[in-house]
Structures are given as C-alpha cells and as structure tokens.
Amino acid sequence: MKFNPVRIMTVVVAIFLMLTACGQGKKAVSQNPTAAKEGKTVTIVTSFYPMYIFTKNIAKDIPGVQVVNMTEPQTGCLHDYQLKPADMKVLEQAKILVSNGADMESFMDKVIQQLPNLKIVEASKGMELLKEEAHDQEDGHKEEGKEHDAEGAFNPHVWVSISGAIQEVKNIGEQLAVHDPANAVKYRSNTEEYVKRLEVQKGKMHSALKDIKTRDIVTFHEAFPYFAKEFNLNIVSVVEREPGSEPSAGELADLIKTVKDTKVKALFAEPQYSAKAAETIARETGAKVYILDPVATGPKDGDPEAYIKAMDKNLEVLLEALK
Numbered sequence: 001m002k003f004n005p006v007r008i009m010t011v012v013v014a015i016f017l018m019l020t021a022c023g024q025g026k027k028a029v030s031q032n033p034t035a036a037k038e039g040k041t042v043t044i045v046t047s048f049y050p051m052y053i054f055t056k057n058i059a060k061d062i063p064g065v066q067v068v069n070m071t072e073p074q075t076g077c078l079h080d081y082q083l084k085p086a087d088m089k090v091l092e093q094a095k096i097l098v099s100n101g102a103d104m105e106s107f108m109d110k111v112i113q114q115l116p117n118l119k120i121v122e123a124s125k126g127m128e129l130l131k132e133e134a135h136d137q138e139d140g141h142k143e144e145g146k147e148h149d150a151e152g153a154f155n156p157h158v159w160v161s162i163s164g165a166i167q168e169v170k171n172i173g174e175q176l177a178v179h180d181p182a183n184a185v186k187y188r189s190n191t192e193e194y195v196k197r198l199e200v201q202k203g204k205m206h207s208a209l210k211d212i213k214t215r216d217i218v219t220f221h222e223a224f225p226y227f228a229k230e231f232n233l234n235i236v237s238v239v240e241r242e243p244g245s246e247p248s249a250g251e252l253a254d255l256i257k258t259v260k261d262t263k264v265k266a267l268f269a270e271p272q273y274s275a276k277a278a279e280t281i282a283r284e285t286g287a288k289v290y291i292l293d294p295v296a297t298g299p300k301d302g303d304p305e306a307y308i309k310a311m312d313k314n315l316e317v318l319l320e321a322l323k
C-alpha cells in the first residue's frame, strides 16, 4: 500500500478529535514514581487481563517502565471485543503492546498497521496450539445453523494451563528484553523469578490432582482445553461455546443427555459468565455447579499475584468437585 500523507493526516486529526470528544476511560496503570520524575517513560500496553498480570510481574520495579492494561480487568476474553477511542489513545502512547496472539487480538490488526512504531509482543509465539474444538462434539449434531467455519482455527486460551502461562511469561520477558534493551537484564531476572513461582504452583497442583477419582468434567466456553490437558482431565462437553451465546433448547437437551450418559458429577461455570444454563443442567441431572476461573478477568487493583491466587482457588475447587 502506498502512503498518502494527506490521508494519514486526516485520519490522525479525526482520531484526535474523537479522543478529545470521548475522553479517556479509567485505565489500570502501574507506574514507577522515579520514572515520572526523570520524564522518560517506556509504556507497555497489555491487551487484556492475563497479559496485564504477567507483564506486571515481568516489568516489576523497573524505573521508567509503566504497564497499562488496555481493557478493563472485567472485560474477559477479547473474542467479541471492539476497540474504543480510549483504547486508541492508550495505544498511541505505548512503545510496546503485549498481546496473547493465537488470534485473540486479530481485531486490532488494522489499528496496529496505523501505528508502525508500536512494537508487538506475542505471548503465544512459537507455542504448540490446540485446534479449536469442532462443533460436532455434542453427539455429532451440526444443525444449529452455525456452520463450523473455524476449520484450522486455534484455541487461544493457552494461559489457562500453568505450563502455557509459564511459556507465555518466558516469551513476553524475552521479547520485552529485545524491544526495550536498556531494561533487558531486569526483564530477564524478573521473568526468571516469576517463572520459578509459577513452577512451584504447577508442581503443587500436579501432586494434589494426581490421585483424584473423577476426571470427566463439563466446562463453559472453550477456555479449558489446555488446562484439562495439563491436569489430565477429560472435557466431556462445553456448555457455552462463547460468552453471550446461551445454548438453544435442543443443545441444552443434548447436554443434559450427555451429562446423564457419562455420569458427570461436576459442571464448571466461570466467574464471568452466567451460570444459568449450567444450573438448568444441574437441576436435571443431579450434577453440581462449581466455579472454575480461567483468569481472563480479575480484581480491579490488578494484583500481580492474581494468577497464582486464582490457580490456588481452582485447585481447591477441583479437589472438592472431583474427590
């Protein structure tokens, strides 16, 4: 594409006007006070909550580096997210964008093209991705009008397994070191320290879940395949494919049948989605609803410990549900 300076200026002015008019939403910012004094700040923007938590750990206590989360901590996965003017403003101030990749942020492709100086970190880079589950998992039914067009699409929820999180943290740390070489040593040592703690959590979960009796579970949206793979759990069925799409009466009936047939005792809803469908299935089958957290959302304060804390809670829930 050829660049037309007049057109670019028009776009820039239009965006500027839009931003001035709309103002800026509240953004979670973790800023080092010394950086502000020196007046030279490297702003790292993260696309959504898990990237924010990981990056906060990696950029911890580095003078002159601030981490800003583009979306609110309660936004969740970005499958249906639309960029807001306030997000644009945050991106324009950033040197680096930390994305999950694996198509989670594909809605940003066009915007990123408009910001040629923005360095992109891709957390899932080089990782072995699982294929998105085909829609025929529920007894081979395919009649709900939604043709499965995601042939070859990958499941982006890699951070939900601890091994995936560790790999993403390493990836983010290494790419930040490349894009901001002045702080490379600190990014790397912070990464190492955080990975060590994630490894401890992983070991703790593996040994606790080693001897659980039941391994069949039903989950919500496609967030858990990596988690299930890591802990050798068997996802019998998924209640909702994506947030906001409640199962149809027919799908619900199929799910109830699946739960009855497989004698699944535990349904895992997620904190950020309505548990209505799960409760209906529970009522009909006698299975119980538990909350399993894919850490796609979290507390507003952006506690750097949030991922490890959520996994601790998940472990507790799993032990209770699958004992």
Ligand SMILES: [Zn+2]
Binding pocket: 077, 078, 079, 157, 221, 222, 223
């Ligand atoms: Zn998701």
